[in-house]
Amino acid sequence: MSGPASKGLVRALRQAKRPSIPRARQPRCLRLAYEPVRSFTSTPRRRDDTSEPKHNVKYTTDMYPNLKRDPKYSEITPEHVQFFKSTLGDDAAVIDGVTKDAVDDLEAFNSDWMRKYRGHTKLVLRPKSTEEVSKVLKYCNENKLAVVPQGGNSGLVGGSVPVFDEIVISLGRMNKIRSFDDISGILVVDGGVILEVADNFLAEHNHLFPLDLGAKGSCHIGGNVATNAGGLRLLRYGSLHGNVLGLEAVLPDGTIVDDLTTLRKNNTGYDLKQLFIGGEGTIGIITGVSVFCPQRPKAINVAYFGLESFEKVQKAFKEAKIQLGEILSAFELMDSQSQGFVHTVTGNKRPLEGDHPFYCLIETSGSNTEHDNEKLEKFLEYVMGEEIVSDGVLAQDESQARALWGWREGITEALGHFGGTYKYDLSIPIQDLYKLVEETRERLTSKGLVGDDDSYPALGVVGYGHMGDSNLHLNIPVRRYAKEVEEAIEPWVYEWIQKRNGSISAEHGLGIAKKKYIGYSRSETMIKLMKQIKNLYDPNGIMNPYKYI
């Protein structure tokens, strides 16, 4: 299966070894076999982006008609609003749709960036300090007013928008970088600091935020921590449970959890902050984060391969771990269908000639360009020589690297182009990772639900994801949301996951979308223990209701 582009790669490799070219003067990356036509970003588009496909955004309450507003929560009165105005003391701090008409201003807080979930809030609070968060939460708790903490609102499971009239507490104005120490690499920020802002700041100090994801331009670090975001750097730098060193959070009763330590090691009692990491705002609001940041890599290489089978993908991954070791920073999987959709929607020229059943994107990040190139070349020679990989290209500069990443990061957007997408974010033991995509495809095909013309609701069944973390994104792009597609997939897909001890939500969390499926990934005992924790911290249940567990 080695086509012309493959020969190009081999030739490039051969050139790279000509003894007459001193290594130090070589270009940073090997020559790319194609010129990218245009690049694109995967950062979620903002609500005011006019190119956003226009769906008719239904209220979440219409999508979940069985969900009833819990009458234990008070209705917001003008007196409540008056308290918040006097406490926050600032016009910009309260968006008041209770005593006046503020529908347009509230809309951005009521619906998520995907325009998939939409609530009915009439009040948004925008505190500027931890003390202010404490005061308003305590008041809400005493008055049984339900709340939703909101960061950049870039979640995928509806966790950050209200369902009924919950008060939105937006962290957007708590956006200060509090401190950074460039010897230890420890950064302390407000919960509302945008991830990209922090990472740009760190870049100036030769450090890196240990988390990266498509939504970095809008998501908040507090929200990242609250949802235990995984993203693109987990393979290399590990999870937030390891990298977050300290937290400041506010409990419903107003208690400020002051655990904002800047120490790498601190064995003095239960590590309570961990409950807030991935707690999705159901037991408190994260107002400050202390995080360990690694040295920024000097060299980044990106390669993109075509492979014949999932067995070969696994072999390539194993070999990458061995040969690239400490510099391997991403190993992403994309199937043929996913790349087809990106090609169709963007019109971009494909990185490789021909079609391959599987594609992988490998990124290395290290402290020495020459060494990294050498490791990658050796790896490439091996996987090409052993016919593990059929074909491949290497980015030769940053814009080409970005373009290759576009073939991975652009999938979500491409799939959403046709109407909608059924999205499943799953952890599966690596051997079985792709089997689910194949079985789902067979299942929908045999039920006559997937096809090329408009009579079929689904356009295809697509698999991609963070292979290095055993994290599959199973996506079904549809022309229209159709009951029969949903019924064919659910709960079948969750039962499939349960049988293999996988996770029904690898990195996106539970929110409202996965709340009812947690039993497929957690035992009754675990759920009981989780509810115990919820009741301990939030006995009135005011925090982010109707979601999570």
Added chain:
Amino acid sequence: MSGPASKGLVRALRQAKRPSIPRARQPRCLRLAYEPVRSFTSTPRRRDDTSEPKHNVKYTTDMYPNLKRDPKYSEITPEHVQFFKSTLGDDAAVIDGVTKDAVDDLEAFNSDWMRKYRGHTKLVLRPKSTEEVSKVLKYCNENKLAVVPQGGNSGLVGGSVPVFDEIVISLGRMNKIRSFDDISGILVVDGGVILEVADNFLAEHNHLFPLDLGAKGSCHIGGNVATNAGGLRLLRYGSLHGNVLGLEAVLPDGTIVDDLTTLRKNNTGYDLKQLFIGGEGTIGIITGVSVFCPQRPKAINVAYFGLESFEKVQKAFKEAKIQLGEILSAFELMDSQSQGFVHTVTGNKRPLEGDHPFYCLIETSGSNTEHDNEKLEKFLEYVMGEEIVSDGVLAQDESQARALWGWREGITEALGHFGGTYKYDLSIPIQDLYKLVEETRERLTSKGLVGDDDSYPALGVVGYGHMGDSNLHLNIPVRRYAKEVEEAIEPWVYEWIQKRNGSISAEHGLGIAKKKYIGYSRSETMIKLMKQIKNLYDPNGIMNPYKYI
């Protein structure tokens, strides 16, 4: 300050660059400037080791005379013993000092390896399965019998031995490696598996346990997790909060927390297992652990330097992070005094000529020997050229690397040689890390407590530790434990730490030794929240009483 050994290093570096020697045929490490006389291990000696300094081991109850047995706990009766015998159904499972004399057999479970803490237990249970642990714990809970979970009993704060007559539940017979997947690198073990056994098993599969510490030959993985052990690989691989993927634990009421997932990502609810990591056996017993293990590095280099000042140590650390980046796996600090004691006690020839105020040990671990050597050489040239480092040597093979490590790992043993050691395991912001040692030295000297002859209780004030983690071990070797030394240090040292927002226990935990000092590192709010968790899981308080918080 560059003596002959330094010239040797420079010469070795120069040789390494001779173009006539092809890089690939070079020895793995540069030539070491000396031949180590003998090497030694830092693994805690077992109780039956006859070379162990013989202290008269006092009962903990004598050391802490204010501690009274809580009358809420039942006394163990022959009927209780009968239940355990019939439940565990195996002679070796119950060491019964209640109905017969078993003092000798019990002694190993009553006192710790340092012979510093000693309890009065008359009953040791040695279950073989999680279900057995569940049955005995449930019974203990219902009968108000206090228990102490015990792993390898290699802790440093008395957390793993009883104080009064608490029943010891030893995990020693739960020692099976349950599974390992060499594509994902995920290992699942019983809580009682010895760390070194797991690491040796992983070595056969080219993987590495992401934790290493002196006690590896005896400590249990369950105990490591229960104490959130830090150790030697944290700088490179991060903490157990990030590396432990799943846990199986038993709560006092017999509930089995079945969270033994083997997934790298699983965002389905509160991450409850984190409470058991560092929980020191106070809310449950860890019976199974699932851990993410990295690829075993192919190349390991060890270098040992002398430096003029702590400012230069900081510069060297910063430069090591930049230049060695992803291959830096240890950056250890040892002061002049610590190395003097090791020299005196072992008689080993010093790695460097002359004396330097500070020494550092750097280890690199990577996937490519040649690249690692090159990075290290470049780093060495730089720090020597800039006069950041005064002198240094590099190990040329594994045994020399081990010998260099001996100068770091042998400190504890060397200091213990003279009678006893006051030990403080502290996290301090890196800039102030060594200031504490200097101020303690001044303080004890001005009080006439430290000196060369037998009239002084203390022999010196020594500082060393995991510089890379900002973790200082402040040690005061004494000829005899003396009230006036203790009074001069405590609570002064804790106040010093508190002022700098450090931690009074970086990696050793609280146990009985630090229980009363937690307030210096944690606020009242945090302690209150921790007690809430303790009460939630262990309302009868049977788990590891008299310790922790």
